[in-house]
Structure formats: structure tokens, C-alpha cells
Ligand code: NIG
């Protein structure tokens with residue numbers, strides 16, 4: 001009998017999400033391993049064993065035991081795309097959209113509002129808001145989260161956001177990304193080249209803080225050529241690459257991401273099939289963002305002066321299917337930000353993905369765990385319940401994995417463990433434990 005630190009017993013289902021560390025694609029996507037009456041053994045914050053209760057109990061013993069009481073146990077959710085630090089909100093702009101007075105994304109205009117508010121916000125405000133948002137993400141099941149800058153868009157403001165992001169002390173591991181190339185800031189209109197050069201000149205310093213560099217390759221942001229130049233410099237300084245790709249039109253973002261061997265290309269609403277195939281070959285994960293599809297109301301028609309218009313993107317389920325059929329590893333994310341996706345909950349993302357993209361429950365579980373972990377370079381370390389991996393897991397209030405997606409709109413998390421330590425109980429962060437440096 002092997003000595004463990006902790007045994008989790010009595011789970012009606014353990015969903016492992018096991019697969020290769022690069023992520024699960026093609027026919028394997030949605031072939032979900034579900035262990036009935038399962039158990040997990042944990043030691044030193046790592047998973048020792050996962051299997052049927054009878055087997056785990058026969059081989060391992062531990063001083064601590066958690067009874068899952070006939071409910072679902074799953075890996076912690078991974079959110080691979082968020083804009084965590086920002087000031088202000090975009091409520092006013094949103095009501096205009098509800099009323100059908102603004103149609104379309106109006107990306108640059110909205111982002112400019114948030115840039116202004118972010119520059120004006122204090123360090124303390126930004127950090128405390130981020131910690132509260134991380135609390136919400138954690139209590140809804142997220143255990144690792146990627147966070148981008150991108151609401152500073154000048155040298156000083158971007159470095160400030162990056163430093164604050166790196167300094168966040170929270171149980172949820174935050175993966176820092178530099179998104180200086182979010183949109184062309186207003187003060188550089190007519191001087192694109194100067195802004196691209198500014199970002200290129202910042203790369204050596206940025207690389208000491210950020211794990212990834214993100215570039216927006218979109219008709220309303222930067223061209224594939226500009227993104228290639230910035231991405232190559234970022235790469236040379238040791239950063240991984242992510243791409244906001246083809247959200248408002250096909251700017252060649254998917255192919256660009258593949259060419260840069262990017263870790264992920266996200267949005268992809270208008271990505272070409274050739275671009276998606278190139279991504280599959282390059283190992284670039286395709287990240288789709290159902291909260292954006294919902295919140296920008298892209299699949300429902302606007303009503304203007306009593307007239308029903310037409311939905312902007314009724315094709316989104318096909319866009320996702322094309323990515324799957326091209327053989328790319330597909331993941332899902334919140335895109336948490338005040339404009340296009342004001343929710344930090346991966347749980348609602350799972351629920352929206354079924355309804356808006358017509359994916360199966362099993363596909364969605366893979367996309368929000370191992371595939372999302374793979375897209376932030378952590379597929380070898382987390383995202384599934386398998387021996388040797390970090391013991392990041394969720395004990396849900398429900399007896400099976402289908403119910404987490406079939407039901408919607410309220411929190412179904414009971415407990416969250418990170419590295420084998422309970423960080424959430426009864427759907428709420430355990431006081432003081434989850435904010436590491438908040439003494
Ligand atoms: O990821 N280039 C894309 N930008 C954001 C929009 C953020 C905002 O509206 O503030 C996105 O959806």
C-alpha cells in the first residue's frame with residue numbers, strides 16, 4: 001500500500017480529460033474518459049492515481065479523505081484568453097447595441113473608451129479588481145488563466161499593466177501575455193509604422209515579464225505583414241505567440257498564426273479553411289469565444305425602428321466545425337473583457353458553447369480542460385486528471401458531467417482544489433488561503 005496525502009472517494013463520475021499534451025483533436029475530440037464510481041489519490045500537490053474507487057482504495061491510503069458524495073469530479077478548468085486588467089465599464093455602449101442603434105463590433109471605438117479608463121485607474125484599483133475577478137473565476141471552476149495587457153497602448157501604460165499582472169498573488173495561476181498590438185491607438189492614426197516600431201523596440205524588456213506576445217491580425221487592427229514582423233521579434237526574444245485572428249474579417253490571421261508557430265489563434269470567425277489546416281500542421285490551438293458570440297449578439301438579428309434585420313454571424317457553428325474538421329486542437333475561453341465578454345466564468349462558456357456552437361458535452365469538456373491547457377503551453381502539466389499532473393480539480397454539485405452543461409446560469413461548483421489544497425468550498429473561496437500575498 002502506497003502512502004498518499006489525500007484520497008478523493010465517492011465520486012459518481014471522474015471525468016479525466018486525458019489525452020496527448022499537445023491537446024485532443026479530430027476523432028479523439030469528444031471521446032471522453034468517464035470513470036464511474038471513481039477516486040483520485042494525491043501526493044505533494046500532484047496526482048498519484050486516478051481510477052475506480054475499489055482499485056485506488058486497495059493501493060493507496062492517506063490521512064486525509066474527501067467524500068465526493070456521489071457527485072462529479074473533473075480537472076480544473078483552464079481559461080486561455082482574458083483581458084484581466086482594465087478600468088471602467090462599457091454599459092452605456094451596450095445599451096445602444098441592445099436597442100439596435102449600433103450594429104457590428106465597433107471594436108476600435110469601444111476599446112478607446114476602456115484605454116482611457118484604464119490609464120486613469122490606480123494600480124491599487126486594477127489589482128483589487130483583478131483579484132476579485134480571479135475569485136469569481138476560481139469559484140466557477142477556473143484554476144489557470146491567461147491574462148493579457150492591451151488597454152494601455154503606450155510604452156509606460158503597457159509595462160505597468162504587465163508588471164501588475166505578473167505581480168498578482170492568487171491561487172489561480174496567471175499566465176502573462178503582452179498585447180501591445182491590440183488595436184492602433186488613436187494618437188497613432190496615420191502613423192502606423194511608428195507604433196509597430198515602438199512595440200518592436202519594447203520586446204526585449206517585455207520578454208523579461210511576459211510569457212506570450214499576442215498580436216491582433218484583423219481588418220480593424222493590424223495586417224498579417226505587421227503581425228509577422230512583431231511576432232518574429234517577440235519569438236526571437238523567447239516569447240510564445242498568440243494571435244487575435246480574423247474576428248471581423250479574414251485578414252489572413254490563421255495562416256499568420258501557423259507561420260509564426262503560435263501557441264494559439266483566437267476568435268477565427270472568418271478564418272479560411274487553408275489557414276485552419278496550416279494551424280493544424282503547426283500545432284496552433286484554435287480558441288473560440290462563445291461569450292463574445294452571445295454578448296455581441298452576433299447570432300440574433302438586431303431590431304431597428306421595428307424592423308428585424310439579419311444576424312451578423314449565423315455561421316459560427318460552421319466556423320467551429322471547420323476548425324475541428326481541419327484537424328486543429330480546439331479550445332474555448334471567456335475572452336473576459338469589459339466590451340465583448342464581461343464574464344470571467346468558464347462555466348457559462350461551457351454552457352454557451354453547446355447552445356451557440358452546437359458541440360457535444362464531451363467535446364466541450366475537452367475544449368475547456370486539456371486543450372485549453374495545451375494552448376498555454378501547459379498540456380504536459382495540467383488540464384487532465386492523470387498521474388504526475390498538478391492536482392487541480394473541481395468537485396461539482398451535480399452527479400454527472402452532462403448536467404454542468406445542460407443546466408445553466410448558476411454556479412455548480414462545490415469545491416476547487418489547486419495543487420491538492422482546497423481553495424473553494426461551498427462554491428466560495430476559502431477565506432485568506434486563495435490570495436497568497438494578501439496578509
Ligand atoms: O478580444 N481585438 C479584439 N479585441 C477584443 C475586444 C475587447 C474590447 O472590446 O474591449 C476581443 O474581443
Ligand code: FE
Pocket residue numbers: 081083244335337
Ligand atoms: Fe481578446
